[in-house]
Amino acid sequence: MTVHTTRMLIIGSGPAGLSAAIYGARAGMEPIVVQGLQPGGQLTITTDVENYPGFRDVIQGPWLMQEMQAQAEHVGTRMIWDTILSVDLTSGPPFRAVGDSGDVYEGETLVIATGAQAKWLGVPGEQELGGKGVSACATCDGFFYRGKKVVVIGGGNTAVEEALYLTNHSQDVTLIHRRNTLRAEKILQDRLEANPHVSTLWHKKVERFLHDETTGALRGLLLVDTITGKESEFAAEGAFVAIGHAPATELFKGQLELDDSGYIVVQPGTPKTAIPGVFACGDVMDHTYRQAVTAAGTGCMAALDAERFVGEREFEAVKLAAQAG
Structure with a gap:
């Protein structure tokens, strides 16, 4: 068993998680991204992407996610291919997560970007014609x-x-x-x-x-x-x-507030959950827009708020040490 520690632990590697990683890494948070069962998120099974800003021509979803991951790694993110099986948010920070590999991950902040999956009918032809109608x-x-x-x-x-x-x-x-x-x-x-x-x-x-x-x-x-x-x-x-979506929030039941549809409840206009230091971004907290660009935006917000959280804690620690001295 290996214990991985970081100032910013990110669960999920779609547009939200990777955007959080990019901003977190550039702020010196040395983030760890645990990629999960579907590295890159739902865009890895999306062919033509025509609505992501910055690209005049149609691009491929898997290519876009490869580029986002490469960018995150380039600025200092550590990517780990593992699937989180359990989390403990009650005693943090640091917040603790255990992976399928047996490794333990501890983060001074936690960014949840586990996404949501569309519910499908499960009838013949549905999977085969995905992206073809x-x-x-x-x-x-x-x-x-x-x-x-x-x-x-x-x-x-x-x-x-x-x-x-x-x-x-x-x-x-x-x-x-x-x-x-x-x-x-x-x-x-x-x-x-x-x-x-x-x-x-x-x-x-x-x-x-x-x-x-x-x-x-x-x-x-x-x-x-x-x-x-x-x-x-x-x-x-x-x-x-259009029969609904299922947010990947099973890990957080009983530890974070979820709405009636299972999405993580955050403070309006922010990625902040009810637990200081724990942030949720992307489709796991957004049942309205569910777009790659909005997921990326909330990932940015989560990283900026996580950086502020760490900075405030460090400032308080220094102030207490000075008073004690």
């Missing part, structure tokens, strides 16, 4: 379906918001829901009903995503009526699964 983020990928026929699957706020957003790009948007009523807020339902470019298919469950034999891209969906059991095909060039 099937997506879980209209804000990320809607632009690629300009003028095309698209569907959104779900019935909550996210589904309705994504359907409305897609009308910026398509005049043929269909919301598919397995029930006959939506869970979305009434004001969103009213906006949906008033939009002439959105229609709704009720009592329909997606059984399979269908691909085009020639192009390999999505050509439609096989639907099942939840009342009659009758199957039907529905043609579409884009399908957006």
Whole structure:
């Protein structure tokens, strides 16, 4: 067993975690990033990225994350490939985490950037057509379906918001829901009903995503009526699964305040949790925007706040020592 100590321990290596690492390293915090099960986060499974500032042409998600990691390492971040199994936030600082390797990590500050995963339907064709017509983020990928026929699957706020957003790009948007009523807020339902470019298919469950034999891209969906059991095909060039996200917060249950959906609660407008010295950034605390650029922004904020936290502690220590002397 090895004990790794640092002024800034970062769990998670997506845009939020790596941005925190870049800022932390440049401030002399000598951060350690524990990369987790999916180094680089969700962008490593995203092909075309067209909305990250600074790049005129489309870039690839894995390439972007490789560059961010290289930048973080260049300025002094230590990257460790391990998966955290448990954390102890009750007695810190230092805050303690134990990895799958058996190694222990101790940080004077802790930055949580474990992210969130989109919930998927788990039906045939969904995984194979990811990036080829099937997506879980209209804000990320809607632009690629300009003028095309698209569907959104779900019935909550996210589904309705994504359907409305897609009308910026398509005049043929269909919301598919397995029930006959939506869970979305009434004001969103009213906006949906008033939009002439959105229609709704009720009592329909997606059984399979269908691909085009020639192009390999999505050509439609096989639907099942939840009342009659009758199957039907529905043609579409884009399908957006909007049944929610699952934040990776299992490690922190009982130690940090989580909201009803499992996201870490932070002080409004900051990455600060209820525990001084513990910060949360990116999708693990953001259930509204969920973009790489906003995750990077909150990662920057977490690093700056962590630096201030350490500086204040060191100043207090020096002052107490002077008084004692």
